[in-house]
């Protein structure tokens with residue numbers, strides 16, 4: 001369990017750790033800020049989420065800790081490799097666990113809580129969840145994955161709408177902005193399956209992949225927020241107009257409607 005003092009200390013450690021990555025280069029600083037701001041919003045998102053699910057104070061602190069530390073590996077990843085692409089560098093979740101272990105950040109916690117936090121972090125960015133996971137860990141991992149996705153959708157849709165501002169290659173995972181779209185990704189999305197990153201060769205493919213995260217959503221509240229915030233529509237506007245894309249969009253939209261309605 002994580003008491004209030006420990007939670008406060010973890011937040012202080014996070015702030016100090018993030019500050020150690022300050023850069024004179026504005027593009028690099030912008031990317032560190034991006035991840036710090038993302039973490040803060042995931043913390044807010046998970047707290048609201050937890051409240052809506054009537055979690056108790058202890059569970060809220062656990063969820064908050066997982067959200068606070070889930071992307072801690074992003075800072076060293078960007079510092080060392082100047083990219084957020086795991087395939088061009090290394091798995092940022094595994095790197096995060098190494099950072100936490102090397103710094104003894106969770107040493108004051110009981111082993112089972114520490115394990116649960118490591119388990120949720122190491123599974124937050126996987127295409128498929130590890131099967132051997134306790135029910136409690138599975139629940140917190142799902143919570144983190146939904147809160148994380150909600151904010152990544154916010155980040156990318158905000159970015160796609162700022163058409164006149166300079167491009168950020170790190171947010172585009174350095175993929176070329178050429179018109180091609182992957183048939184394999186479209187086919188997976190049409191079958192209500194999220195697509196694998198390895199098929200993304202262009203920025204458009206990456207946008208399709210972001211659409212496909214819809215099929216990975218765990219909680220009904222998340223579906224409702226996706227609808228409310230119009231994430232699917234904003235991504236549609238950022239994609240080329242074509243019959244194929246329209247069809248994929250209408251498959252996603254019907255899936256979303258179905259999921260939102262089954263919530264009521």
Ligand SMILES: [Fe+2]
Pocket residue numbers: 070071092124125
């Ligand atoms: Fe992450």
